[in-house]
Amino acid sequence: MLGYTVRRILQMIPVLLGATFIIYALTFLMPGDPISALTGERPLPEATVMQIRQAYHLDDPFFVQYGNYILGVFRGDFGIDFFGRPVLDLILERLPVTFALALTAWVLKLFIGLVIGVYGGLRRGQSGDHFALVFTVLFMGVPGFVIALGAQTYFGVHLGWVDPAGIRAGWPMAFILPALVMAFEAAAGLARLTRTSLVEVLRAEYLRTAKAKGLSPRRIIWGHALRNAMIPVVTYLGLSLAGMLGGAVIIEAIFNIPGIGGLMVSSINNKEGTIVVGIATLLVLVYLVFNLLVDLTYGLIDPRVRI
């Protein structure tokens, strides 16, 4: 187990290098000049521009820039922005907000998706199942931002149940609506997966055995079917928590939530490459860590893959 974990962590290094390289190259290729973006219409004196370009190594060749950056990252230094603030501080300041949103959404999604999925799986072919199917297809088909804007207008503006934007109300009130939007988006996929997996398991021979043992339907479902049905679902759930951090970017922009999503969007607009790369790198790292956690906990639910 320990050897496996160490091996997996070492495997993360090339993945992380590759991912950061691509992101770094993409920000490098972003059109527009970061310094003119800094000041807008008023051009800076030539000497000042030169000074800034030198201070931020903007004239170095691409590979030198990337090399310097990556060396810094491995020392825990994600660079500074144009106002001299360390990028890491900027990110860490906003990360808790995004985590709060993503986790709330994830827990809601877990609940909604599993309830709908298990219900549909157990009542396969009945009207409840058909209703669940229509519901999930609807949420899978409509683009996320449409649902987000719709919910914001209806519940936030028309009904006024929650603030349409911002986080002044704090957790949970300010997070409920955006988290619900994210949750329903993602719950559709989870519900489908859970339903399919449960339907599959309900046909399994060992459930026939359970029936032959004279167990009650409740014991057959809870004791024998669900845990087996959860095996593919757990993988999906672990990865989707990481995915939710990325998905928060759009929702944060719509609901004006000051998380890393908002920071990412404003940094792209301001051509602040260091921040964009920093956030992306962090998200990649989070994704890899969750991936590892899923693989390590997998054995808890499925003894056949126990390491």
Added chain:
Amino acid sequence: MSTAHEAANPLLEIKDLRVEFATRQGVATAINGVDLSLQRGRALGILGESGSGKSVTARTIMGLLDTPPAKVTGGQILLDGEDLLAVTPKRRRELNSASVAMVFQDALSALNPVHPVGRQIGELYRVHRGYSPAEAKKAAIQMMDRVRIPVAASRVNDYPHQFSGGMRQRIVIAMALALDPQLLIADEPTTALDVTVQAQILELLTEQQVENNMGLILITHDISVVREVTDQVAVMYAGRIVENGPTAQVLSEPAHPYTRGLASSVASEELKGQLLPAIPGSPPDLLNLPAGCAFAGRCHLANQQCATEVPELDEIAAQRHTACFNSQEVLAHA
């Protein structure tokens, strides 16, 4: 021996059982009027090819048919006089495993992959007898000992995938025997195993059946298994029993052309170097059974009567029945 008393009170008596399956193409008749009876302490083989209805019979006795698509359209299954087709679901659950238990064909898929085997055996004691977890575990270890799993106490927490095929089948047997049922149904219990292990499993089944005075129904397509283990045999074809009687007699002097075909299609020393005599043709379409005898299309003795009339299962000798108009001719040529 109290033969008369036993005959009057068989452990299991199936009367005119009929089961249909609703399929997309129509209604398939899987069991078409089956009568069977079995005494305590005896072993009955049900012999037949795929689709003959032998497994459906087993599942109907155990109450394991998926309904729909399956539907029991008639008959009775009396276990110790109690009609299993008429009991409440609650009573059915009480009887399952405690009075009638089943050994499945493929032990790997019959066991739940995510629970330790000890827990799967112990669950029976917990549910049916209200044992504590510790008591149930102890009873499970005893059961694993009884089916001769080496060092059972150290393997009780292992998972099904950690056992060999033969050991897994022993665990399935342990589970079936855990509550000392009166009737054990084994559905192709050795088909998934290699030959040496097959012999051990059959030996174990026979030994447990005799020691516990259980009734055993062994479902198989393998004549040698039937010969080795059972006292009586019932041969099934297209959802009906076409012949039954004492195993040795039926297999050595078959009275039905289908039984004769089965018995003579087994490889033997005399047939060395020759093609095995196979039964020509294939089983009838269960969606569209012929008007007369279902075997007529493959039978070299078939005549006008066979094509229009269904032969009844008639007594041809003491304890022997066959459903063939030409049984005397078949016997004469044996």
